[in-house]
Each structure stands twice: as C-alpha cells, then as structure tokens.
Amino acid sequence: MLLLAAHMLLLFAGCNDDDNGDSKETLASIVAETVNYSTTTNCITTQGSRGVTYAAVIADQGEEVWCSFALNEQVTEMRGEAGDPVYLYMDQNRTGEDRTARIDLTFSDGYAASFTMTQRSSGSTITYDYERSWGEQPFYLENSDFIYKTYYTTLTTTEYVTGGYKRNYSICYDCEKHVSRWVAYPVHYCYTTPSGGRTDAWSYDPNNQPPAIPREYQQYILKGYGSYGYDRGHMLASATRYNNDATNEMTFYATNMMPQASRFNQGIWGTLEGKEREWGPDRQKIDGKFINYDTLYVVTGTHFATDKTIDNQNGPIAVPSHCWKVMLRQRSNENRQISEFGADELKAIGFLFTNDTAGAGMSLREAACTVREIEELTGFTFFRNLDPEVAETVKSRMDYSDWPGL
Template identity: 35%
Template structure:
C-alpha cells in the first residue's frame, strides 16, 4: 500500500467544524500539515485515507513540514518495536496566534507550536502492557517545536524536553498510568536525536 492523497472530510465530525482544504491548501506558505503522518499508516488504503481527513490537518509552514518536521517523523517511526510505541502529536495555540484561510476562504487559526510525546519500553520486546512495566523498563521524551522554518536539518536536541515539561506547557496529562519519574526523562540520543 502507499500514500492515497485521499483528501476528505472526517465523516464523524460535522463539516462546519473542519477546515476545507480538500482541493487546495491553506492560504500563504502553509501545507496541510498531517498530525498523524500518512507514512505511519500504510498497511491498508483505508488506514492511509483516514490520515487525509481534514480533522488531521493544521496549517503548517511548508518549510517546517517538508524539512525538519518530516525528519522528526522519520526518527519517531524508526522507534517502532514489538511492544507498542505511543506517540501523541498536537498543535498548540499560544499568545500571538494568528490566522489564515483554508482552501474555501474560511478563517482558520495557525498553531504557534507543535508537540510530540513519546513512550515505549526500552527493550521493545517485553510483551507487557505499559501499566505492567516498572519505571526501569520504560523510556519517554517530548518535543516542542515552534511554527517556523528550522531549515532542512535533522531534529535538534534543543526541541527535546521531558513529557512532564510538555504537560506543564499544555495543561494536558499524558500516560497517566506511568510513574512520574519516567515522564521526567529527556534522553534524545535514546530516540535517535543527536
């Protein structure tokens, strides 16, 4: 299977709450930035097509989306394992957030930041659920990315922080069954970021 480019509205969310970028992207230098990457869901055409729902899109600067962010997504994909790799990706709208328009001319807010929080077992082969692992068996990390061009570079260590730091910035709680010490980790090298 491969990339479907099946741009569509999410059938379970009213269309009025979704951007309309089916035929064209956002105005300006913004791509239809996937939150869940297309390349992460290539097992079936149906799975891949769901990544093209408008509910999975945000206006992401083209030079961020196609350069450093794409490389970050590849680094995350390289951490697949027999145990589950948990990845939460989100957009953040901080002070100073601006707007653009979607392909149909509707006003859409532009995220000021993006984040990812990652969690998996260190070995990748425990065969256990996360809730059954002790803290020495788990590894986690967060990344906080500004809505800007970083250049066509590998993800820098400067975007890496702990999951606890991302929780503090967003107000969200991630991985509630995981010991707090695991969420304090920040070891980019263990995730392939040098």
C-alpha cells in the same frame, strides 16, 4: 459557541491480540458502565466464532427515551454478527438525576449478556477508565469546544502481522479553532505492513464512526490552504499507516490536519516522523515466524500562543504557534501491557518546535525536551494509563542515548 464534548470511549487492546481465527469464545463487554452527563456515545464490543450472530435490545431506560442504537432515531432493537461493535447513542442528561439503561444481548450460540449503563446527572463529572494497553491516551480536559473521538480500521493480516479491527488514532478536536489539539496513536508493524502507499485521499471526516464532527467545524482541505505558505500538515503521518488503503485514507481527514509552515513541514518535521517509525517496535523471526514486539506510543499536538489564523471556506483556521510530539516506549521487548512496567523499564521524550522558519532550522536534539515540559506548556496530561508515580518519574526525565540519531 456552546458545543458539549461528545466522548467516544476506548475499545480494543493492542496489535498483538489474535482476533482473526474462525473459532473464538463468544464474549461481549461495554466500554463504559458509567458516562458523563454530556457523553453522547458509548459502545458494546463483541467477539465470537464466524457465523455467530446476536440480537440486541435496549430493554429498559425508564419513562423517557434517551438511549438508542441509531443517531437521531429511536431504535431500541438491532441485529449483527459477532465481532461487530454495538454503538449506543444518548441524549445529554440535562436533568438533576442520574439515569440508567439496560441493554441485553443474545447470541445465536446461546451466550447472553446484560449491561446496565448509568449516565450521570447534569453538571456532574466522572473519571474515565481506559483500556490499560493504550499507552498513548492523555487525560481528557473538559471544554465545550472539544470533541474526543477514536477512529477504527480493519487491518490486513499477513504471516507476520495480526490484522483485524483496531484503533487507528484518537483526537481531541477543537471546533472553535478547526484544528485538533492532539492526535494520539500507536506505532507498530501491524499498521505499516504490508507496505501500501500514500492515497492522497483528502477529505472531511465522513462521520461514519461516532461521535459526529459537523462538517462546518472541519477544515476545507480539498484544495490546500492557498497562498499562505502553509502545508496541510499531517498530525499522524500518512507513512505511519501503510497497512492498506482504507487505513491510510483516514490520515487524510481534515481532523488530522494542521497548518504547518512549508519549510518546517517538509524538513525537520518530516525527519522526526521518519525517526518515529525507526523508534517503533522491533521485528524478529523466531522458529520461522515473524514476532512483533512492543509499541511506540505517540501524541502529536498543537499549541496556540498567538491568535494567527488563515482564511478557509468553512471559517478561519487557527495557525499553531508551536507543534509538538511526546513519545513513550518500553526499554526491552517484553509482551506486557505498558501499565505493568516500572519507571526504570520505560523511556519517554518530547519534541517542541516553533511553526515557522526558526522551527525549520532546529535540529532534533535542539527540539528534544521532557514530556513534563510539554505538559506545562499545553495544559494536557499524558500517559494516563501508567501508574501515577511511574508517570511522574518517566515524564520528568529524558536521555538522548535512548533515542538513536539524536
């Protein structure tokens, strides 16, 4: 199967950003000025005071129309409100030459911005840049079966939680196996409060956020897996996204599910998910206001040492032989981006289980390992937003005492 990766690059910063006021500076920025030849989505982020609008136009893209504001349509002009993202959809560049598109934005308060996006020539590769505050993001691996995607949500605001439009989680989805290789996400109070509930909204990814993952490549999960002894296992746990129903519903997408042995999923794996929330950020009340510190950065993933599959309406689903997590957190509550910390200011840990009865019988301490060991097993490289020397040190060590309850 030939399915080139559609890279949805990354937008907004962490949950401590205050983006809910009525009065804001008007700004716009493009996620990636240069994209790979196979990249088919990009985005311009906008912000501004309530009531400010914008007009966007693809002013120049050469003789061939290859860039649009709409999927599968040639739309070169659009309007929106400040705060709304401007999605860009591109054809893959199958030519031997780089090509550029100029996108102009004019805001109703007089602010204007112009961006030139370059799409590289066929067969070339680039190194992607990420928002440095997204500590959970792994490096991307080029694979014709992988689709990379980030889901976004609007969180509810309370007196001690800053809501707004945020990332929910990112995935590396394997269309051939019908399972995500990894799901990366932050654990923070803004996602878990106010306390909502489990929606059980089992569904396909509705593809209302790019890039599209064709339904035939997703698991049919509306009725479970049948009599195989496997649960529809969340990679990002439902209880880690209780801010509101819409945010929780995204955790029930087929792209967030993996077949997990029932005893394992309902036992030690659930225990680890609870610990994950416990190890998340602290919340303190200062001068009568709640202040939320820090973020726990998590990647949950699958490994396939066997070719086991289970039947499914949309085709066989690969059963992971192993399920794993890696976690990263700063040691103290300081409001700095994760990329600004040194190795002695950070702690990391990995967990590796077999997806079977033996895995169900493991303790958290038995499953604990270094992040480097997970990298060696899976081939993925984690925490790309750390300085390389810092990352090398942090991922190669693990201290039980850093993680209460092990």
